Amino acid sequence: MDKRPCDSGGDAEVRKGPWTMEEDMILINYIATHGDGVWNTLARSAGLKRTGKSCRLRWLNYLRPDVRRGNITPEEQVLIMELHAMWGNRWSKIAKHLPGRTDNEIKNYWRTRIQKHMNKQGDHQTLSGGQSSEADHNMDQASTSQAMPGPHDADHQHRDAADQIYSPPSYPENLDTFSAPFPTESSNDNVWSMDDLWSLQLLNGDGD
DNA sequence: AATGGGACCAACCGCGGGAAC
DNA sequence: AGTTCCCGCGGTTGGTCCCAT
Numbered sequence: 001m002d003k004r005p006c007d008s009g010g011d012a013e014v015r016k017g018p019w020t021m022e023e024d025m026i027l028i029n030y031i032a033t034h035g036d037g038v039w040n041t042l043a044r045s046a047g048l049k050r051t052g053k054s055c056r057l058r059w060l061n062y063l064r065p066d067v068r069r070g071n072i073t074p075e076e077q078v079l080i081m082e083l084h085a086m087w088g089n090r091w092s093k094i095a096k097h098l099p100g101r102t103d104n105e106i107k108n109y110w111r112t113r114i115q116k117h118m119n120k121q122g123d124h125q126t127l128s129g130g131q132s133s134e135a136d137h138n139m140d141q142a143s144t145s146q147a148m149p150g151p152h153d154a155d156h157q158h159r160d161a162a163d164q165i166y167s168p169p170s171y172p173e174n175l176d177t178f179s180a181p182f183p184t185e186s187s188n189d190n191v192w193s194m195d196d197l198w199s200l201q202l203l204n205g206d207g208d
Numbered sequence: 209a210a211t212g213g214g215a216c217c218a219a220c221c222g223c224g225g226g227a228a229c
Numbered sequence: 230a231g232t233t234c235c236c237g238c239g240g241t242t243g244g245t246c247c248c249a250t
Contacts, residue, residue, distance in 0.1 A: 016219080016220070017218095017219075017220090017243090017244095018218075018219075018244085019218090019219085037236095038235080038236095039235075039236075040234085040235070051220095052235080052236090053220085053221090053235095053236085053237095054219080054220080056236075056237085057218090057219070057220085058218095058219085060237095061218080061219085062218080089238095089239065089240090090238085090239090091238075091239065092237075092238060092239085093238095103237095103238075103239085104217090104218080104219085104239095105217085107239075107240085108216070108217060108218085109216095111216095111240095112215065112216055112217085113215090113216090
Protein backbone atom coordinates (compact mmCIF):
# COMPACT_ATOMS: atom_id res chain seq x y z
CA MET A 1 0.00 0.00 0.00
CA ASP A 2 1.67 3.10 -1.15
CA LYS A 3 -0.24 5.81 0.49
CA ARG A 4 1.66 8.89 -0.26
CA PRO A 5 0.11 11.84 1.46
CA CYS A 6 0.62 14.47 -1.16
CA ASP A 7 -0.06 17.17 1.37
CA SER A 8 -0.37 20.38 -0.46
CA GLY A 9 1.04 19.50 -3.78
CA GLY A 10 4.50 20.77 -4.44
CA ASP A 11 4.20 24.04 -2.64
CA ALA A 12 6.49 22.73 0.04
CA GLU A 13 7.29 25.21 2.78
CA VAL A 14 5.29 23.34 5.35
CA ARG A 15 5.42 24.74 8.81
CA LYS A 16 6.05 22.41 11.70
CA GLY A 17 6.36 22.75 15.41
CA PRO A 18 4.33 24.72 17.87
CA TRP A 19 1.35 26.64 16.63
CA THR A 20 1.39 30.38 16.94
CA MET A 21 -1.55 32.34 18.20
CA GLU A 22 -2.00 33.79 14.77
CA GLU A 23 -2.25 30.39 13.19
CA ASP A 24 -4.76 29.38 15.80
CA MET A 25 -6.83 32.42 14.99
CA ILE A 26 -6.74 31.68 11.30
CA LEU A 27 -7.80 28.12 11.84
CA ILE A 28 -10.58 29.01 14.23
CA ASN A 29 -11.88 31.74 12.00
CA TYR A 30 -11.82 29.55 8.99
CA ILE A 31 -13.62 26.68 10.67
CA ALA A 32 -16.13 29.05 12.20
CA THR A 33 -16.94 30.27 8.74
CA HIS A 34 -16.63 27.20 6.60
CA GLY A 35 -16.76 24.30 9.02
CA ASP A 36 -14.17 21.61 9.38
CA GLY A 37 -13.39 18.52 7.38
CA VAL A 38 -11.37 18.00 4.21
CA TRP A 39 -8.37 19.10 6.14
CA ASN A 40 -5.86 19.32 3.35
CA THR A 41 -8.11 21.60 1.40
CA LEU A 42 -8.91 23.53 4.52
CA ALA A 43 -5.27 24.08 5.28
CA ARG A 44 -4.64 25.42 1.83
CA SER A 45 -7.75 27.53 1.62
CA ALA A 46 -7.15 29.06 5.00
CA GLY A 47 -3.68 30.02 3.93
CA LEU A 48 -2.03 28.00 6.63
CA LYS A 49 1.32 26.55 5.77
CA ARG A 50 0.45 23.43 7.67
CA THR A 51 -0.54 19.99 6.61
CA GLY A 52 -4.16 19.06 6.86
CA LYS A 53 -3.14 16.54 9.39
CA SER A 54 -1.57 19.13 11.58
CA CYS A 55 -4.61 21.37 11.33
CA ARG A 56 -6.91 18.54 12.24
CA LEU A 57 -4.82 17.59 15.21
CA ARG A 58 -4.62 21.14 16.43
CA TRP A 59 -8.32 21.61 16.10
CA LEU A 60 -9.36 18.36 17.68
CA ASN A 61 -6.91 18.37 20.52
CA TYR A 62 -6.79 22.00 21.41
CA LEU A 63 -8.92 24.52 19.61
CA ARG A 64 -12.28 22.83 19.53
CA PRO A 65 -14.65 24.83 21.76
CA ASP A 66 -15.93 21.77 23.56
CA VAL A 67 -12.52 20.47 24.43
CA ARG A 68 -12.13 20.30 28.15
CA ARG A 69 -8.75 21.21 29.50
CA GLY A 70 -7.37 21.03 32.97
CA ASN A 71 -6.77 18.35 35.50
CA ILE A 72 -8.22 14.94 35.08
CA THR A 73 -10.66 14.43 37.90
CA PRO A 74 -10.47 11.36 40.11
CA GLU A 75 -13.70 10.17 38.54
CA GLU A 76 -12.23 10.48 35.10
CA GLN A 77 -9.11 8.78 36.27
CA VAL A 78 -11.06 5.82 37.52
CA LEU A 79 -13.00 5.68 34.33
CA ILE A 80 -9.88 5.76 32.25
CA MET A 81 -8.45 2.88 34.15
CA GLU A 82 -11.58 0.87 33.87
CA LEU A 83 -11.97 1.46 30.19
CA HIS A 84 -8.32 0.81 29.57
CA ALA A 85 -8.63 -2.45 31.40
CA MET A 86 -11.36 -3.40 29.00
CA TRP A 87 -10.04 -2.06 25.74
CA GLY A 88 -6.34 -1.56 26.17
CA ASN A 89 -4.78 1.28 24.23
CA ARG A 90 -7.87 2.19 22.27
CA TRP A 91 -7.50 5.80 23.24
CA SER A 92 -10.02 7.21 20.86
CA LYS A 93 -12.56 4.73 22.05
CA ILE A 94 -11.84 5.58 25.65
CA ALA A 95 -11.97 9.27 24.85
CA LYS A 96 -15.47 8.92 23.53
CA HIS A 97 -16.60 8.05 27.01
CA LEU A 98 -14.93 11.08 28.51
CA PRO A 99 -16.74 14.07 27.13
CA GLY A 100 -14.42 16.90 26.28
CA ARG A 101 -11.29 14.86 26.66
CA THR A 102 -9.15 14.00 23.71
CA ASP A 103 -7.48 10.73 22.97
CA ASN A 104 -4.17 12.49 23.01
CA GLU A 105 -4.75 13.89 26.44
CA ILE A 106 -5.86 10.58 27.82
CA LYS A 107 -2.95 8.84 26.22
CA ASN A 108 -0.52 11.30 27.70
CA TYR A 109 -2.18 11.04 31.05
CA TRP A 110 -1.98 7.30 31.00
CA ARG A 111 1.61 7.13 29.97
CA THR A 112 2.94 9.81 32.23
CA ARG A 113 1.04 9.04 35.36
CA ILE A 114 -0.89 5.84 35.55
CA GLN A 115 1.43 3.63 33.61
CA LYS A 116 4.43 4.98 35.38
CA HIS A 117 2.81 4.30 38.66
CA MET A 118 1.83 0.83 37.60
CA ASN A 119 5.33 0.18 36.42
CA LYS A 120 6.56 0.96 39.86
CA GLN A 121 4.12 -1.43 41.34
CA GLY A 122 4.88 -3.98 38.69
CA ASP A 123 8.48 -3.57 39.55
CA HIS A 124 7.75 -4.44 43.10
CA GLN A 125 5.78 -7.40 41.98
CA THR A 126 8.57 -8.41 39.70
CA LEU A 127 11.01 -8.20 42.50
CA SER A 128 8.90 -10.32 44.73
CA GLY A 129 7.02 -12.40 42.24
CA GLY A 130 9.41 -12.68 39.36
CA GLN A 131 6.99 -11.75 36.61
CA SER A 132 8.17 -10.62 33.23
CA SER A 133 9.45 -7.11 33.37
CA GLU A 134 8.97 -6.19 29.76
CA ALA A 135 5.31 -6.88 29.87
CA ASP A 136 4.62 -3.30 29.23
CA HIS A 137 1.59 -3.64 27.07
CA ASN A 138 0.36 -6.83 28.53
CA MET A 139 0.55 -5.37 31.92
CA ASP A 140 -1.81 -2.66 30.86
CA GLN A 141 -4.53 -5.00 29.97
CA ALA A 142 -4.08 -7.47 32.71
CA SER A 143 -3.02 -5.86 35.89
CA THR A 144 -5.53 -3.10 35.92
CA SER A 145 -8.62 -5.13 36.21
CA GLN A 146 -7.56 -8.41 37.54
CA ALA A 147 -7.62 -9.59 41.08
CA MET A 148 -8.24 -6.34 42.79
CA PRO A 149 -11.38 -6.91 44.77
CA GLY A 150 -11.50 -3.56 46.39
CA PRO A 151 -14.87 -2.04 47.11
CA HIS A 152 -13.48 1.38 46.66
CA ASP A 153 -15.37 4.03 48.49
CA ALA A 154 -14.85 7.01 46.31
CA ASP A 155 -17.51 9.58 45.71
CA HIS A 156 -19.12 8.51 42.53
CA GLN A 157 -21.67 11.20 42.79
CA HIS A 158 -21.19 12.91 39.52
CA ARG A 159 -20.02 10.23 37.24
CA ASP A 160 -20.88 11.32 33.80
CA ALA A 161 -22.51 9.63 30.91
CA ALA A 162 -19.81 7.09 30.52
CA ASP A 163 -20.79 5.50 33.75
CA GLN A 164 -24.18 4.81 32.40
CA ILE A 165 -22.72 3.15 29.41
CA TYR A 166 -20.37 1.10 31.42
CA SER A 167 -20.81 0.32 35.05
CA PRO A 168 -18.22 -2.10 36.28
CA PRO A 169 -18.70 -4.05 39.42
CA SER A 170 -15.45 -3.04 40.99
CA TYR A 171 -12.14 -1.50 40.25
CA PRO A 172 -8.61 -1.72 41.46
CA GLU A 173 -7.99 -1.23 45.08
CA ASN A 174 -4.83 0.61 44.36
CA LEU A 175 -6.84 3.49 43.07
CA ASP A 176 -6.27 4.86 46.48
CA THR A 177 -2.67 5.02 45.74
CA PHE A 178 -3.33 6.47 42.40
CA SER A 179 -5.49 9.30 43.41
CA ALA A 180 -3.37 10.34 46.30
CA PRO A 181 -0.43 11.98 44.58
CA PHE A 182 -2.44 13.82 42.00
CA PRO A 183 -3.97 17.19 42.44
CA THR A 184 -7.68 16.97 42.22
CA GLU A 185 -8.84 20.45 41.54
CA SER A 186 -11.28 20.42 38.73
CA SER A 187 -9.55 22.88 36.51
CA ASN A 188 -6.54 25.06 36.59
CA ASP A 189 -7.35 27.45 33.82
CA ASN A 190 -3.83 28.63 33.84
CA VAL A 191 -3.56 28.02 30.18
CA TRP A 192 -4.93 30.77 28.03
CA SER A 193 -8.24 29.15 27.62
CA MET A 194 -10.41 28.70 24.61
CA ASP A 195 -12.63 31.37 26.01
CA ASP A 196 -9.84 33.81 25.48
CA LEU A 197 -9.20 32.51 22.06
CA TRP A 198 -12.81 32.52 21.02
CA SER A 199 -13.40 35.98 22.33
CA LEU A 200 -10.33 37.12 20.50
CA GLN A 201 -11.70 35.49 17.47
CA LEU A 202 -14.92 37.37 17.82
CA LEU A 203 -13.07 40.58 18.34
CA ASN A 204 -11.14 39.83 15.26
CA GLY A 205 -14.25 40.10 13.25
CA ASP A 206 -15.48 36.57 12.97
CA GLY A 207 -13.92 35.79 9.70
CA ASP A 208 -13.74 38.13 6.80
C1' DA B 209 22.37 30.67 42.70
C1' DA B 210 23.34 27.21 39.40
C1' DT B 211 22.84 22.62 37.56
C1' DG B 212 20.65 18.24 36.79
C1' DG B 213 16.82 15.26 36.60
C1' DG B 214 12.10 14.21 36.20
C1' DA B 215 7.43 15.09 34.81
C1' DC B 216 4.14 16.79 31.71
C1' DC B 217 2.23 18.47 27.44
C1' DA B 218 1.99 19.42 22.56
C1' DA B 219 3.04 18.01 18.18
C1' DC B 220 4.82 14.85 14.54
C1' DC B 221 5.27 10.37 12.21
C1' DG B 222 3.89 6.15 10.21
C1' DC B 223 0.30 2.85 9.33
C1' DG B 224 -4.12 1.06 8.17
C1' DG B 225 -8.93 1.49 6.67
C1' DG B 226 -12.45 3.44 3.95
C1' DA B 227 -14.32 6.31 0.31
C1' DA B 228 -14.15 8.40 -4.08
C1' DC B 229 -12.66 8.52 -8.69
C1' DA C 230 -11.23 -3.58 -10.33
C1' DG C 231 -7.53 -0.79 -9.34
C1' DT C 232 -5.49 3.43 -7.76
C1' DT C 233 -5.29 7.55 -5.15
C1' DC C 234 -6.54 10.47 -1.45
C1' DC C 235 -8.26 11.57 3.11
C1' DC C 236 -9.22 10.48 7.78
C1' DG C 237 -8.29 8.61 12.06
C1' DC C 238 -5.48 6.05 15.41
C1' DG C 239 -1.64 4.77 18.18
C1' DG C 240 3.19 5.38 19.15
C1' DT C 241 7.06 8.29 19.74
C1' DT C 242 9.75 12.48 20.23
C1' DG C 243 10.94 17.24 21.53
C1' DG C 244 10.38 21.19 24.35
C1' DT C 245 9.27 23.45 28.57
C1' DC C 246 8.54 23.83 33.39
C1' DC C 247 9.22 22.57 38.17
C1' DC C 248 11.64 20.52 41.95
C1' DA C 249 15.60 18.66 44.27
C1' DT C 250 20.38 18.70 45.12
